Amino acid sequence: MTDFDVVVIGGGPAGMAAALAADAEGARTLIVERDNRLGGILNQCIHAGFGLHYFGEELTGPEYAGRFVERVEKSRAQVALESMVLSLTDDRKVTYLSPEKGLVRINAGAVVLAMGCRERTAGAIALAGTRPAGVYTAGAAQRLCNIEGYLVGKRVVILGSGDIGLIMARRMTLEGAKVARVIELMPYSSGLKRNIVQCLDDFGIPINYAHTVTRIEGSPRMTGLYYAPVDERRRPVMSEEKYEPCDCLLLSVGLIPENDLLAGTEVERDGVTSGAVVDERRMTSVEGIFSCGNVLHVHDLVDNVSREAETAGRHAALYALGESETALHCYDARGERGVRYVLPQKLHADSGKVELFFRVDNVYRSCRIVAESGGRTLYSGRRLVLAPGEMEKIVVDTTGLDAPVTVRLEL
Amino acid sequence: MKTICINCPLGCPIEVTESGGKILVRGNTCKRGHDYGVTEYLRPVRTVTTLVTREDGAVVSVKTSAPVPKDSIFELQRHIKTLRVPLAVKRGDTVERNALGLGADIVVTGVPPVAR
Ligand SMILES: Cc1cc2nc3c(=O)[nH]c(=O)nc-3n(C[C@H](O)[C@H](O)[C@H](O)COP(=O)(O)OP(=O)(O)OC[C@H]3O[C@@H](n4cnc5c(N)ncnc54)[C@H](O)[C@@H]3O)c2cc1C
Ligand code: SF4
Numbered sequence A: 001m002t003d004f005d006v007v008v009i010g011g012g013p014a015g016m017a018a019a020l021a022a023d024a025e026g027a028r029t030l031i032v033e034r035d036n037r038l039g040g041i042l043n044q045c046i047h048a049g050f051g052l053h054y055f056g057e058e059l060t061g062p063e064y065a066g067r068f069v070e071r072v073e074k075s076r077a078q079v080a081l082e083s084m085v086l087s088l089t090d091d092r093k094v095t096y097l098s099p100e101k102g103l104v105r106i107n108a109g110a111v112v113l114a115m116g117c118r119e120r121t122a123g124a125i126a127l128a129g130t131r132p133a134g135v136y137t138a139g140a141a142q143r144l145c146n147i148e149g150y151l152v153g154k155r156v157v158i159l160g161s162g163d164i165g166l167i168m169a170r171r172m173t174l175e176g177a178k179v180a181r182v183i184e185l186m187p188y189s190s191g192l193k194r195n196i197v198q199c200l201d202d203f204g205i206p207i208n209y210a211h212t213v214t215r216i217e218g219s220p221r222m223t224g225l226y227y228a229p230v231d232e233r234r235r236p237v238m239s240e241e242k243y244e245p246c247d248c249l250l251l252s253v254g255l256i257p258e259n260d261l262l263a264g265t266e267v268e269r270d271g272v273t274s275g276a277v278v279d280e281r282r283m284t285s286v287e288g289i290f291s292c293g294n295v296l297h298v299h300d301l302v303d304n305v306s307r308e309a310e311t312a313g314r315h316a317a318l319y320a321l322g323e324s325e326t327a328l329h330c331y332d333a334r335g336e337r338g339v340r341y342v343l344p345q346k347l348h349a350d351s352g353k354v355e356l357f358f359r360v361d362n363v364y365r366s367c368r369i370v371a372e373s374g375g376r377t378l379y380s381g382r383r384l385v386l387a388p389g390e391m392e393k394i395v396v397d398t399t400g401l402d403a404p405v406t407v408r409l410e411l
Numbered sequence B: 001m002k003t004i005c006i007n008c009p010l011g012c013p014i015e016v017t018e019s020g021g022k023i024l025v026r027g028n029t030c031k032r033g034h035d036y037g038v039t040e041y042l043r044p045v046r047t048v049t050t051l052v053t054r055e056d057g058a059v060v061s062v063k064t065s066a067p068v069p070k071d072s073i074f075e076l077q078r079h080i081k082t083l084r085v086p087l088a089v090k091r092g093d094t095v096e097r098n099a100l101g102l103g104a105d106i107v108v109t110g111v112p113p114v115a116r
Helices: A013-024 A042-043 A061-076 A139-147 A163-174 A193-203 A260-264 A304-319 B031-042 B070-081
Strands: A006-007 A029-032 A049-052 A078-080 A084-088 A093-098 A100-112 A117-119 A135-137 A155-159 A178-183 A212-219 A226-231 A240-247 A248-249 A256-259 A290-291 A330-333 A339-343 A347-348 A352-362 A364-373 A376-386 A392-397 A405-410 B002-004 B013-018 B022-026 B048-055 B059-065 B093-098 B106-110
Touching: A006 A013, A006 A304, A013 A029, A013 A042, A013 A061, A013 A100, A013 A304, A042 A061, A042 A139, A049 A061, A061 A304, A061 B106, A084 A260, A100 A304, A117 A139, A139 A163, A139 A248, A139 B059, A155 A163, A155 A212, A163 A178, A163 A193, A163 A248, A163 B070, A178 A212, A178 A240, A193 B002, A290 A304, A339 A405, A352 A405, A364 A392, A376 A392, A376 A405, B013 B031, B022 B031, B031 B093, B048 B070
Parallel strands: A006 A029, A006 A100, A029 A078, A100 A290, A135 A248, A155 A178, A155 A248, A330 A405
Antiparallel strands: A084 A093, A093 A100, A117 A256, A212 A226, A226 A240, A330 A339, A330 A347, A339 A352, A352 A392, A364 A376, A364 A405, B002 B013, B013 B022, B048 B059, B059 B106, B093 B106
């Protein structure tokens, strides 16, 4: 006996879209969300830039979330708020802690993982120096600023040029802080170009590429930091170290899918994405457990999150209702030369046209993307520019697929 | 003036100059880049997103209903900081019409739940 056909863990854009798709298939659906409202990270992303693809207009994060919340409220899907999922098993027993009901154990016909991701911290990147107050991840600063209404510093340095850091550079400038500089380890930005232009250039905030923070100073509150250029092997050149006074350092050094719940399962993980290995339905290596959104791989556009989650939610419903059909034969999809990972990592033969998402490992200009399977070319197309910060997509036809698929770049 | 076109991932570095009343855009690969260059040169505009305070002290996110001139952003931000919204405010509500006469309204984009 199952309590719900589909249990969705996480009520961000991924969880909401997955639940709506499952509900549309007639599945009894529950969303379990630990926050006091749906919307996930979008609630704190008050800037515009969401929904151009999905809704055909540019919305702010809360507006994009709001549209989905309205749909969820109108659907039959149930929502448990302030409820944190504590464990998940291979046979789809979900345990969560709820303020009204205490510890709740439910059996799910299918589970959709939609827990999003968390930020890398100072510990995760091994930053030297003391541990004074004033060091935040950019997302934590964003939450404090946009949800709680606190400004975390007056003179700010941002390490890493990920989108959250760039967005926070503008946000804190608007709120009256001085953003002294952005320091990026790589020779290019991992953020979207529009964010470099509209968040840094617009306000005259300098960015030092191929630099890193070497030390933090001050106690109990930070008073400044040292930074230096790095050599080809990304080691700081200490002789060129410089000082920057500041009372706040924001870290925007990458996101990690929040997959701790998988510890109790046999779900196979991808070493590059840190998310699960999935097939085109977004089903993991454990039958009936699906994954989508940032917990599967880090997305830069929420529009892609919603689409991917719809795929996962629909197939989770079909699986739970016993209507899921796929060919027996399943093949790996892999990235080669220049392609860091391909998602989905598994493809069933004869599952129609499938979108393959991937990221490249460097900035490439004027190159060709080639997808091959057993000597057959599935896709070949030119791109003027490819960058690690922007997720790419190609479409391949899986009809008659009989060998693994590789995706690579030809310069 | 030098800038980067943001209309697609290519990010062409573009340069805009004026001579004899004509505006010249160089470095763009396509027409969208040309148009972007001209607007950026003549009258760069941005949508402003920020926060206003609700009666209970919580912050409510807002945006300008249309892009406003880039050089008015700070003045507008200072003005928006002085606004207060009632507890019943909803997404989509207009907080103020034609703020500072810039031709854009201040519209609510998201509200946190009211504490129980
Ligand atoms: C600062 C920032 C700026 C961005 N800017 C843009 C932009 O301009 N345009 C754009 O298109 N995209 C942007 N994105 C990307 C987009 O917002 C994300 O890709 C998207 O929100 C991811 O959705 P998600 O549902 O996978 O994750 P999230 O939104 O993180 O949602 C995950 C949810 O799961 C819940 N959860 C986690 N673990 C548990 C548990 N154990 N039990 C219960 N609940 C749990 C969390 O509370 C959260 O609500 C931005 C992202 C960030 C962080
Ligand atoms: S000019 Fe055209 S090709 Fe170049 S960045 Fe702008 S839109 Fe893209």
